[in-house]
Amino acid sequence: MSSHRFAPLASAIAAPLLAATLATAAFSAHAQVDVSNAWVRATVPGQQATGMFATLTAKQDSTLVSASSPVASAVEVHEMKMEGDVMKMRAVPALPLPGGQAVALKPGSYHVMLMGLKKPLPDGGTVPVKLVVEDAQKKQTTIDLKVPVKKAGPAQAAEEHGHEHHQH
Numbered sequence: 001m002s003s004h005r006f007a008p009l010a011s012a013i014a015a016p017l018l019a020a021t022l023a024t025a026a027f028s029a030h031a032q033v034d035v036s037n038a039w040v041r042a043t044v045p046g047q048q049a050t051g052m053f054a055t056l057t058a059k060q061d062s063t064l065v066s067a068s069s070p071v072a073s074a075v076e077v078h079e080m081k082m083e084g085d086v087m088k089m090r091a092v093p094a095l096p097l098p099g100g101q102a103v104a105l106k107p108g109s110y111h112v113m114l115m116g117l118k119k120p121l122p123d124g125g126t127v128p129v130k131l132v133v134e135d136a137q138k139k140q141t142t143i144d145l146k147v148p149v150k151k152a153g154p155a156q157a158a159e160e161h162g163h164e165h166h167q168h
């Protein structure tokens with residue numbers, strides 16, 4: 001299943017086209033999914049896990065299939081939702097990114113969970129995160145991000161009415 005996950009992307013590009021389209025090709029590999037408002041919630045010493053949030057807009061129908069970061073021993077795409085009056089969090093194997101539609105990863109909803117943190121992530125730092133996105137033709141693209149670490153996201157404090165659920 002995962003044997004082709006790390007296949008070099010360059011092999012998909014025909015050599016004669018390479019010289020003429022190098023700049024465009026390099027750019028479009030990153031532009032396939034637009035990532036905005038990315039942030040990672042700052043942690044305190046001893047905290048094992050935190051969330052990364054962002055708005056993802058795919059150019060064409062795509063799927064977020066995995067994520068990774070050197071600061072965490074495991075990274076999963078999670079969904080959080082209310083079941084009765086309990087906030088539950090679960091891993092989702094893949095997150096659909098419909099073409100042209102902004103998908104918000106935000107507190108209380110979808111997020112990228114960084115688990116097994118090797119050290120605290122202080123407010124004001126940055127965290128490298130890789131997102132792996134697959135298009136409708138099953139071609140995978142890796143998006144390299146440097147995500148700022150913050151105590152809280154832009155407009156989310158009000159939206160959450162103070163809920164802070166850290167349980168899994």
Ligand SMILES: [Cu+2]
Pocket residue numbers: 051078079089090111112113
């Ligand atoms: Cu989570």
